Amino acid sequence: MADSRPLRVGVLGCGNIARKKYLPHAATHRGFEIVAVADLRREAAESAAAGFGVPAAYGVDELFAAAEVDCVLNLTIPTAHAETGRRAIAAGKHVFGEKPLGTDREESSALLAEAAAAGLTVGTAPDTFLGAGQQTARRAIDDGLIGEPLHFDARMFARGVEHWHPNPEFFYQPGGGPMFDMGPYYLTALVNLLGPVSTVGCFADKKIPRREITHRDAAGGPGPRHGEGFEIEVPDHFAAILRFASGPTGTLSTSFATRVSFYDRQRPITVYGTEGALRVPDPNQFDLLPILQRVDEDGPRELGAATPTGFERSVGLADMAAALAENREPRCSGALGLHVLDAIVACGESAERAGFVRLGSTAERPAPMPAELPEGMLVGPPATAGAAGAASA
Structure with missing residues (x-):
């Protein structure tokens, strides 16, 4: 990132995981801010925006086109993760997605390759x-x-x-x-x-x-x-x-x-x-x-805690925002997500073949979290959703 402004995030998908995890906890971190939400059902996006104080509610195509969005938080269903992630990359946006990275190796590999070619970053849950x-x-x-x-x-x-x-x-x-x-x-x-x-x-x-x-x-x-x-x-x-x-x-x-x-x-x-x-x-x-x-x-x-406590869903996105500012690999990296997906797919292949499967991918262990976090990375308690935000999309 060329300046010190927070990473501006647009949420794609306003279902259970958005309302119960990401939107309530986003305000506990600095480094990124939710500026828009979108859903296939426009009313779901409008309900989430009203319930969590998000400035804009969009349709899916509008979110990809939105100039104020730097990064798409992809909370679609798993079979859509790679496809919608590739659309976000094509629109010039970074992507942080819910797990898994995708559901097949080829499309997920293409997502990472297209991001690398565009100079963009892909991160993926879990961040637990x-x-x-x-x-x-x-x-x-x-x-x-x-x-x-x-x-x-x-x-x-x-x-x-x-x-x-x-x-x-x-x-x-x-x-x-x-x-x-x-x-x-x-x-x-x-x-x-x-x-x-x-x-x-x-x-x-x-x-x-x-x-x-x-x-x-x-x-x-x-x-x-x-x-x-x-x-x-x-x-x-x-x-x-x-x-x-x-x-x-x-x-x-x-x-x-x-x-x-x-x-x-x-x-x-x-x-x-x-x-x-x-x-x-x-x-x-x-x-x-x-x-x-x-x-x-x-x-x-x-054992006593080796690192700070109090994180919830969205810490991976906060780390990715810091990684972009620091020009480093995010801990919840696309490469890690692809390797985990490779292992999952290999389990299914092994069951079908009744034999062992050797993985074709690898990944580095993510860097450990520091014992003391940068000031302000965890800034406060989770927000409380209003009635509109509490309803499931």
Whole structure:
């Protein structure tokens, strides 16, 4: 960026993730400001703008053309991430997108190539690994507190999204399923801890092929589609084994078919080393801290935070704004997102082929967060949405 003004961001997509996560927390960071929102449904954009005090509400084409927008925050559905990201790049905008980067390698690679050719930057969620929980786990491993990392066990077991999302079908269509939906959190966290993945093997099944929507409204009554049924199109249960280029191996299981989750949901990743083990917090959260057990200590202990606490969704966008100003790679980089996508797609390929798949991509471990943040990077509590902002688009 040529001047010190904040990065001016236009939000594309005004659904649940925009209203519940990004728009309420944007004001907690300096470095960027939300100047516009857009949606396929103009009324959804207007409602979000009114509820969160955003200056402009646009249609999709208007957002891409808007001169006051430097960067598009892409909160569309996963199958549209790469296509809409490429449109933003073609319009001369930087892009920060929700996870995953895309749903296939080729289109996502094209997005990054087109951005590089245009001198623009692509960043992608998840940014939860920038929170104190994952950063403290990273510091513990880097400082040798568990010795040489050997193995990990990671799991995400859930009953599915139809009990909380009013329109859940896209979670069970191509580009959906538990590995595409939740895998990015776990794989990004593991790459941050251990480096890039080299090889994957996986089994995948449709365990509950027909689903019933049981979503309830804000008052606790049946939602508008309560009781509707639908067929799933993709596997809802994955069991993978991964080898990392640095040597460690481990298992990653993701499921929307396990109605009882009898495991430590707060710290669902354990990394085992030659000198100890580390229970790593939920990679979909920010501030819960890891627990360390060393061979030379009597019992487990919770580690103190290695970096500041208090972040929420949008810290990755704030870091990307800082990266543009500092002429460096954002921590939530497009290259990291592409590598995670490569691993997710490879899991599906492995399940189909009944064999191991070697990844064709790699990525550097993101730079760790500093122990002390630049003054003003986290500037205040989240905003409270008004009635219009609280309603789901």
